[in-house]
Amino acid sequence: QGVVCIFGTGDFGKSLGLKMLQCGYSIVFGSRNPQVSSLLPRGAEVLSYSEAASKSDIIILATHREHYDFLPELVDCLKGKVLVDVSNNLKINQYPESNAEYLAQLVPGAHVVKAFNTISAWALQSGTLDASRQVFVCGNDSKAKHRVMDIARTLGLTPLDQGSLMAASEIENYPLQLFPMWRFPFYLSSVLCVFFFVYCAIREVIYPYVNGKTDATFRLAISIPNRVFPITALILLALVYLPGILAAILQLYRGTKYRRFPNWLDHWMLCRKQLGLVALGFAFLHVIYTLVIPIRYYVRWRLRNATITQALSNKDSPFITSYAWINDSYLALGILGFFLFLLLGVTSLPSVSNMVNWREFRFVQSKLGYLTLVLCTAHTLVYGGKRFLSPSILRWSLPSAYILALIIPCAVLVLKFILIMPCIDNTLTRIRQGWE
Amino acid sequence: QGVVCIFGTGDFGKSLGLKMLQCGYSIVFGSRNPQVSSLLPRGAEVLSYSEAASKSDIIILATHREHYDFLPELVDCLKGKVLVDVSNNLKINQYPESNAEYLAQLVPGAHVVKAFNTISAWALQSGTLDASRQVFVCGNDSKAKHRVMDIARTLGLTPLDQGSLMAASEIENYPLQLFPMWRFPFYLSSVLCVFFFVYCAIREVIYPYVNGKTDATFRLAISIPNRVFPITALILLALVYLPGILAAILQLYRGTKYRRFPNWLDHWMLCRKQLGLVALGFAFLHVIYTLVIPIRYYVRWRLRNATITQALSNKDSPFITSYAWINDSYLALGILGFFLFLLLGVTSLPSVSNMVNWREFRFVQSKLGYLTLVLCTAHTLVYGGKRFLSPSILRWSLPSAYILALIIPCAVLVLKFILIMPCIDNTLTRIRQGWE
Amino acid sequence: QGVVCIFGTGDFGKSLGLKMLQCGYSIVFGSRNPQVSSLLPRGAEVLSYSEAASKSDIIILATHREHYDFLPELVDCLKGKVLVDVSNNLKINQYPESNAEYLAQLVPGAHVVKAFNTISAWALQSGTLDASRQVFVCGNDSKAKHRVMDIARTLGLTPLDQGSLMAASEIENYPLQLFPMWRFPFYLSSVLCVFFFVYCAIREVIYPYVNGKTDATFRLAISIPNRVFPITALILLALVYLPGILAAILQLYRGTKYRRFPNWLDHWMLCRKQLGLVALGFAFLHVIYTLVIPIRYYVRWRLRNATITQALSNKDSPFITSYAWINDSYLALGILGFFLFLLLGVTSLPSVSNMVNWREFRFVQSKLGYLTLVLCTAHTLVYGGKRFLSPSILRWSLPSAYILALIIPCAVLVLKFILIMPCIDNTLTRIRQGWE
Numbered sequence A, B, C: 001q002g003v004v005c006i007f008g009t010g011d012f013g014k015s016l017g018l019k020m021l022q023c024g025y026s027i028v029f030g031s032r033n034p035q036v037s038s039l040l041p042r043g044a045e046v047l048s049y050s051e052a053a054s055k056s057d058i059i060i061l062a063t064h065r066e067h068y069d070f071l072p073e074l075v076d077c078l079k080g081k082v083l084v085d086v087s088n089n090l091k092i093n094q095y096p097e098s099n100a101e102y103l104a105q106l107v108p109g110a111h112v113v114k115a116f117n118t119i120s121a122w123a124l125q126s127g128t129l130d131a132s133r134q135v136f137v138c139g140n141d142s143k144a145k146h147r148v149m150d151i152a153r154t155l156g157l158t159p160l161d162q163g164s165l166m167a168a169s170e171i172e173n174y175p176l177q178l179f180p181m182w183r184f185p186f187y188l189s190s191v192l193c194v195f196f197f198v199y200c201a202i203r204e205v206i207y208p209y210v211n212g213k214t215d216a217t218f219r220l221a222i223s224i225p226n227r228v229f230p231i232t233a234l235i236l237l238a239l240v241y242l243p244g245i246l247a248a249i250l251q252l253y254r255g256t257k258y259r260r261f262p263n264w265l266d267h268w269m270l271c272r273k274q275l276g277l278v279a280l281g282f283a284f285l286h287v288i289y290t291l292v293i294p295i296r297y298y299v300r301w302r303l304r305n306a307t308i309t310q311a312l313s314n315k316d317s318p319f320i321t322s323y324a325w326i327n328d329s330y331l332a333l334g335i336l337g338f339f340l341f342l343l344l345g346v347t348s349l350p351s352v353s354n355m356v357n358w359r360e361f362r363f364v365q366s367k368l369g370y371l372t373l374v375l376c377t378a379h380t381l382v383y384g385g386k387r388f389l390s391p392s393i394l395r396w397s398l399p400s401a402y403i404l405a406l407i408i409p410c411a412v413l414v415l416k417f418i419l420i421m422p423c424i425d426n427t428l429t430r431i432r433q434g435w436e
């Protein structure tokens, strides 16, 4: 499949060379000290930079940007050749221009292509390419780019054309990112968790301690998390569907869809998927915490004591059908809500969402999503049940946490209900179809 | 990357133009009123149709089919150019011929290519291409098709060659579909659910009401769904494996595999995956409903009362090992069955099934699938246990629901057992290998 | 799209021919008896081998290797043509050389390409290409290879270039494999399960029988599996992270990373993913077995009896906060551990891992993975709690099973703790960055 030259016999150069040899390429390394370079893959030649460059018309530059200074001398022998920049930086936007653009300035005659920087040397070596096999490629010369993409494909990687060399700085930042879209959902949910944890601890640990000197600290392990997690899940779920409503109101107000949303709304709308998945995580925790209830020592002890008390007092406890109804319905609502929640999660898996068309995806995410929200809100409302308005739930005039939790979901549902009334819905549809 | 012309400055035209500009293309719009057209992406030119067409040899037609009537005038300047039809209809098979074929008749000299109709304008705009990135492409001219596929690839989409323009009508119907393969499983399971719901309601709510005036309506929320769901799951699971058996019998009877199955069998076999996943959904609901049992008010109340009654009557309740055995085994069987069920579900995920070879896929789906069916059937059988034959389970001469539920699964297992007996299996294998 | 010739009108030839016809190719079959061959897809011609070969310059050879003997006669008319070998064998490495290489020897003038052998005839026929759509392609002639890859792409398959014809034997072995990487984890976990099952059976069934003639056999169904499964899960989880530590120690000892690990370590490191997923399966079983506890007859009976005994003896059972703390914390630790475990599982899904970059993947798999191990170990330690050192847990001087289970996880955590101490960590980092 032709000869490829690699400059630099470091970690990445070696690994890539080995992989390419296995895939049938001939490899020539260019090195500062061709003699010293040892431990190279068998079958590869090591020459000086200029000699190596003359052997191939595609050169992969596997050295750090800091050491590009030897290149200007080679401008002549690199003229017209494809020069692949694989370098990464240590920090996001470390230099004013991207490494690839810097390289293009250094070696004006060469066709610089950015590629392979997202692939880890160690992964190439060990063969476990479990994380992304995507190779983002960009460059100004279309032919050079396609040659590099062919190489990537031959190595079993997935090249993705990202356009001109201007895209290089984004490509260089990519491997340094750590879940950028998950950051906002993560912080938001942390804040919510901490707030409700403290809130519940005040109501359920400090209050009884102050009022009755009872030690309820053990509630911190399960009882309180099992309030905090579902509340966070519910609020996050509502916050997934709130931006869509705000967007609709804005569009109605402006009368057009051709003006950009404010930045915060845009960003919010783009991280709804992540918000929803974090909510799913919390809902999952809530479910397991709930299912574990009957094997807790505290619950068993309470149950046993209640039974004994009743047996000893010989009092009859009649079966109250309305209690059974309320209890069973809120459980059933929760279960169905959780099931739909999981369905939303499954359809977020990239491979599943890639198999459905837009109509189907929106049906699941938007229609079933709202149904999920309705079910989960109803679950909480019915759980609250009669307790809701009884004054005894106020402790230090703090209402139960779930009452706070219901504010946003209920608001979202009411607004949505208004928006889908025919008169408003028609206007909105007209606006969205672009008929101004 | 060259100039591309887009006819129509509507929603889709604008969105696509913007995206293409971002990916390095130059865009020329063709419009009825080049002056009026506003709000266009920066960097794009707007000209009259004929002027725009002359600037590029690839033209994307972003107007509705109803407005194709301006095209015949342009036949000359479109001669030999690539004309991309992106249009969708409002209903499946709305017109006798597909839009793309209609276009090819209107502009005979152009190379018509159908593409991009599955991509939503709004998704292009907002950048959240979460649903399918697949672009189905078809056309009679192979070179034109490849150019369009290259564009799709550059935009980060996945082009799929669908052959000649005859495929256009299928491609145009695709975005209008709403889970076609899931429809039959959905209706079937709805019918099963409703039937068993009514059946159980008669036995467990109406019967006690008529016979003893007891109000058992609260059973409608959890107790009865927790009969209906597992029964539906079990029957659906059996129906996944029934068509394979029918096919085998048919092949044995005909002595050849080279005759098509009847249509209903073919369709049934093609939606086994969906049937199985729906069954998994119901099984999942059953599991959660079951795990929730001990926190139900009704169950706790009954338990407490039973304990108190026993305590007060001072009767000893000895531990019966056989009960413990039966109870523990049916739970264990259910758990193992559910686990394998989930495994079948995981291997149905497109990305996982794409990583396994045929032998592995069939090992999981066929071998482990039957094992799942065996375990789930055994779970139900052991659950039935002794109750099975006691006459007291008849109410108004209706047997317990699970007895009805067992008919199909047991039949499937017996038939399969017969089919895998060596003599029959050998004949079948011979037929399937094509040695007639 | 041109004419393609298929030699052999067997199962695979027919199915492939039909599929290609549907995708717009013209097909000519070559057969021993062109007259007899019936049941062929409509639109296809059947000729003698030499006639058929003359009609196309790409020939797909759909006969078994055993019948390649007719080919030497055709050497002339196959000269310069692309000859595609699709054959499979019945056993791994059945012949000294691969079928494709053998074919290349038989027909020296043709460009032999290996392809399509991973696709099942039946899947092609029935249209349910649910398992892999990957077509591995190899061949010495790059142009021939690309033509075959184009055909595969047109059929909706995913061609993967595997290099020169030397790769053919690997490609031929692929469809015969049955989860090769899962074998070691499977055997290992089986051994662990059996060992701990017997161990627990001795302690909990045989011991009470011998000592007190109590029949505890029913424990074999749930109680003992619910010891065996979590223990296996925990040990397997620890064994996922042990090889990384051994590798680090080896690198420290050798002072370089450029020497290969011993084979056993290499293999172990490559099947960590599978080990981890099997561990997840066992953990999942543990969780369901645990959640099912309160609906077991045995547990309910014991609870009721304990309550009655207490009620009758009129003894007070005070609430012990430390018990509640211990109980709630080990449950909470288990739940959080399981949640992270699932997260590791979700990120192993090929489509998800393909969306994250290396930094993110390693963050989840390595950092969160160790956190999972810490949580699960802590769960078991706290569960053991005080019981740990009490001599009464020895039966026939066998300690509780979970004590054995803790040995490897604790060792792994201690070693890891040593390795991340700054001085050692720095040395290691230096070694791994290749600065020797």
Ligand SMILES: Cc1cc2nc3c(=O)[nH]c(=O)nc-3n(C[C@H](O)[C@H](O)[C@H](O)COP(=O)(O)OP(=O)(O)OC[C@H]3O[C@@H](n4cnc5c(N)ncnc54)[C@H](O)[C@@H]3O)c2cc1C
Binding pocket: A237, A240, A241, A242, A243, A244, A245, A247, A248, A251, A257, A272, A273, A274, A275, A276, A277, A279, A280, A341, A344, A345, A347, A348, A349, A353, A362, A365, A366, A367, A369, A432, A433, B122, B128, B130
């Ligand atoms: C568990 C879980 C998983 C999730 N996974 C995903 C995921 O994978 N991907 C994802 O994107 N979201 C995901 N979400 C988030 C959420 O479900 C979706 O974003 C959902 O589509 C939002 O529905 P909506 O009806 O509020 O908003 P949308 O349908 O997006 O509508 C919101 C606003 O967009 C505008 N709009 C919509 N259509 C048009 C149009 N044709 N033209 C112009 N403007 C338009 C309108 O202003 C509208 O008000 C997930 C949520 C959860 C809970």
Ligand SMILES: Cc1cc2nc3c(=O)[nH]c(=O)nc-3n(C[C@H](O)[C@H](O)[C@H](O)COP(=O)(O)OP(=O)(O)OC[C@H]3O[C@@H](n4cnc5c(N)ncnc54)[C@H](O)[C@@H]3O)c2cc1C
Binding pocket: B237, B240, B241, B243, B244, B245, B247, B248, B251, B257, B272, B273, B274, B275, B276, B277, B279, B280, B341, B344, B345, B347, B348, B349, B353, B362, B365, B366, B367, B369, B432, B433, C122, C128, C130
């Ligand atoms: C949770 C769950 C998920 C599922 N996911 C999937 C999925 O993703 N994809 C999927 O396809 N199914 C799926 N299924 C359905 C089911 O598991 C499979 O279809 C399974 O392969 C059926 O096995 P079988 O042995 O009955 O049928 P098959 O193996 O398909 O055999 C059925 C009949 O096909 C014919 N046949 C089989 N092999 C050949 C051959 N070589 N030549 C000629 N004829 C042949 C025979 O007539 C045979 O009787 C799922 C099921 C469940 C419960």
Ligand SMILES: Cc1cc2nc3c(=O)[nH]c(=O)nc-3n(C[C@H](O)[C@H](O)[C@H](O)COP(=O)(O)OP(=O)(O)OC[C@H]3O[C@@H](n4cnc5c(N)ncnc54)[C@H](O)[C@@H]3O)c2cc1C
Binding pocket: A122, A128, A130, C237, C240, C241, C243, C244, C245, C247, C248, C251, C257, C272, C273, C274, C275, C276, C277, C279, C280, C341, C344, C345, C347, C348, C349, C353, C362, C365, C366, C367, C369, C432, C433
């Ligand atoms: C549920 C579950 C799912 C899992 N799924 C996967 C999966 O999908 N894919 C997968 O790979 N694993 C998977 N695993 C296994 C495990 O999580 C990972 O292998 C994890 O990366 C191991 O982390 P580590 O820190 O021990 O090892 P690593 O990070 O791999 O490090 C191990 C050793 O490799 C060497 N090393 C690491 N980095 C370098 C480097 N840059 N240069 C030279 N040497 C280096 C060092 O010697 C190091 O000690 C899974 C585990 C579980 C429990």
Ligand SMILES: NC(=O)c1ccc[n+]([C@@H]2O[C@H](COP(=O)([O-])OP(=O)(O)OC[C@H]3O[C@@H](n4cnc5c(N)ncnc54)[C@H](OP(=O)(O)O)[C@@H]3O)[C@@H](O)[C@H]2O)c1
Binding pocket: A007, A008, A009, A010, A011, A012, A013, A030, A031, A032, A033, A037, A061, A062, A063, A064, A065, A067, A086, A087, A088, A089, A116, A117, A118, A119, A120, A121, A122, C433, C434
């Ligand atoms: N390692 C990875 O996982 C990875 C992944 C993606 C991208 N990359 C990129 O690949 C490039 C190489 O990374 P690496 O990990 O291989 O680095 P490395 O191990 O430090 O190797 C760098 C090589 O550059 C050469 N070099 C040329 N001039 C040099 C100088 N003045 N000082 C030192 N070395 C000089 C040396 O080769 P000679 O001795 O032969 O001259 C040296 O081996 C970097 O740009 C990096 O961002 C690395």
Ligand SMILES: NC(=O)c1ccc[n+]([C@@H]2O[C@H](COP(=O)([O-])OP(=O)(O)OC[C@H]3O[C@@H](n4cnc5c(N)ncnc54)[C@H](OP(=O)(O)O)[C@@H]3O)[C@@H](O)[C@H]2O)c1
Binding pocket: A433, A434, B007, B008, B009, B010, B011, B012, B013, B030, B031, B032, B033, B037, B061, B062, B063, B064, B065, B067, B086, B087, B088, B089, B116, B117, B118, B119, B120, B121, B122
């Ligand atoms: N919107 C989507 O999500 C989507 C997705 C896939 C495919 N499509 C397809 O793309 C095409 C365009 O859809 P669209 O949503 O962009 O529609 P649109 O917003 O209604 O735009 C249609 C455009 O067609 C032009 N046009 C030409 N002759 C016309 C006439 N007689 N009357 C009205 N307009 C005429 C107009 O542009 P000028 O004013 O510049 O002449 C107009 O802006 C349709 O075929 C549609 O099926 C749309």
Ligand SMILES: NC(=O)c1ccc[n+]([C@@H]2O[C@H](COP(=O)([O-])OP(=O)(O)OC[C@H]3O[C@@H](n4cnc5c(N)ncnc54)[C@H](OP(=O)(O)O)[C@@H]3O)[C@@H](O)[C@H]2O)c1
Binding pocket: B433, B434, C007, C008, C009, C010, C011, C012, C013, C030, C031, C032, C033, C037, C061, C062, C063, C064, C065, C067, C086, C087, C088, C089, C116, C117, C118, C119, C120, C121, C122
């Ligand atoms: N079946 C699959 O699922 C599958 C999957 C992947 C690969 N393959 C490979 O495809 C090839 C064909 O498999 P198949 O299942 O189609 O086999 P098959 O049904 O047995 O067909 C073999 C064909 O080879 C021809 N043939 C030529 N010389 C022959 C001879 N001396 N004796 C018998 N037949 C002779 C016959 O066609 P004529 O009567 O027309 O001469 C016969 O129909 C094999 O190499 C197989 O490994 C099969």
Ligand SMILES: CCCCCCCCCCCCCCCC(=O)OC[C@H](COP(=O)(O)O)OC(=O)CCCCCCCCCCCCCCC
Binding pocket: A179, A181, A182, A274, A277, A278, A280, A281, A284, A342, A345, A346, A348, A349, A350, C342, C343, C346, C347, C351, C352, C355, C356
């Ligand atoms: C019983 C249910 C258990 C559910 C546990 C769910 C927890 C989910 C928490 C979120 C997981 C996020 C993974 C993050 C990885 C990542 O960063 O992944 C990063 C990628 C890409 O992210 P960007 O779009 O931000 O680049 O994200 C994804 O692809 C998200 C895929 C999410 C998949 C969620 C799947 C949930 C599945 C539930 C499935 C199953 C059902 C079954 C149940 C029995």
Ligand SMILES: CCCCCCCCCCCCCCCC(=O)OC[C@H](COP(=O)(O)O)OC(=O)CCCCCCCCCCCCCCC
Binding pocket: A342, A343, A346, A347, A351, A352, A355, A356, B179, B181, B182, B274, B277, B278, B280, B281, B284, B342, B345, B346, B348, B349, B350
């Ligand atoms: C704890 C277990 C929870 C399981 C909950 C499972 C419910 C499953 C119900 C079916 C889901 C169907 C999704 C439909 C989307 C769709 O239409 O998807 C459409 C696509 C394409 O469909 P077509 O083939 O019909 O075109 O279908 C798929 O790709 C199906 C993928 C199904 C994935 C099912 C995954 C189940 C996963 C279980 C996972 C996890 C295990 C984990 C557990 C802890």
Ligand SMILES: CCCCCCCCCCCCCCCC(=O)OC[C@H](COP(=O)(O)O)OC(=O)CCCCCCCCCCCCCCC
Binding pocket: B342, B343, B346, B347, B351, B352, B355, B356, C179, C181, C182, C274, C277, C278, C280, C281, C284, C342, C345, C346, C348, C349, C350
């Ligand atoms: C409630 C949680 C239930 C979890 C049940 C999990 C059991 C997992 C057991 C392992 C499954 C292995 C599949 C093997 C198929 C195979 O061979 O697959 C083979 C492929 C390729 O294997 P090779 O790399 O060896 O070639 O493997 C994979 O791609 C592995 C994908 C594994 C996916 C595991 C997903 C676990 C998902 C958990 C999801 C969900 C969360 C949700 C929960 C609520």
Ligand code: HEM
Binding pocket: A226, A227, A230, A231, A233, A234, A237, A283, A286, A287, A290, A331, A334, A335, A336, A337, A338, A341, A376, A379, A380, A383, A401, A402, A405, B288, B292, B295
């Ligand atoms: C299987 C599904 C579910 C079950 C069995 C279930 C069960 C319960 C139970 C038993 C409670 C009362 C807890 C207590 O007494 O402390 C509860 C409360 C609650 N649940 Fe659920 N639930 C489920 C799903 C959900 C989902 C998906 C959500 C939404 C995100 C949710 C949100 C809530 C909220 C907000 C509360 C009130 C918390 C509080 O203040 O105590 N639940 N749930």
Ligand code: HEM
Binding pocket: B226, B227, B230, B231, B233, B234, B237, B283, B286, B287, B290, B331, B334, B335, B336, B337, B338, B341, B376, B379, B380, B383, B401, B402, B405, C288, C292, C295
């Ligand atoms: C974790 C796994 C499972 C557990 C713990 C479990 C548990 C139970 C329990 C406790 C019952 C009795 C319910 C009652 O008394 O009303 C039951 C019944 C039943 N289960 Fe399961 N089960 C599991 C999985 C499954 C699966 C996978 C199936 C098959 C699809 C299944 C099918 C059934 C059926 C058909 C019944 C009889 C329903 C009736 O008529 O009451 N179960 N199961």
Ligand code: HEM
Binding pocket: A288, A292, A295, C226, C227, C230, C231, C233, C234, C237, C283, C286, C287, C290, C331, C334, C335, C336, C337, C338, C341, C376, C379, C380, C383, C401, C402, C405
């Ligand atoms: C939802 C999560 C979990 C819950 C509710 C849970 C609960 C429990 C319970 C109740 C026990 C005591 C069992 C008995 O008394 O026989 C236990 C034991 C144990 N668990 Fe978990 N667990 C969870 C997750 C995990 C995970 C992820 C692991 C690790 C892989 C694990 C490992 C163990 C081990 C090793 C034991 C000791 C087994 C024995 O010898 O009895 N658990 N767990």
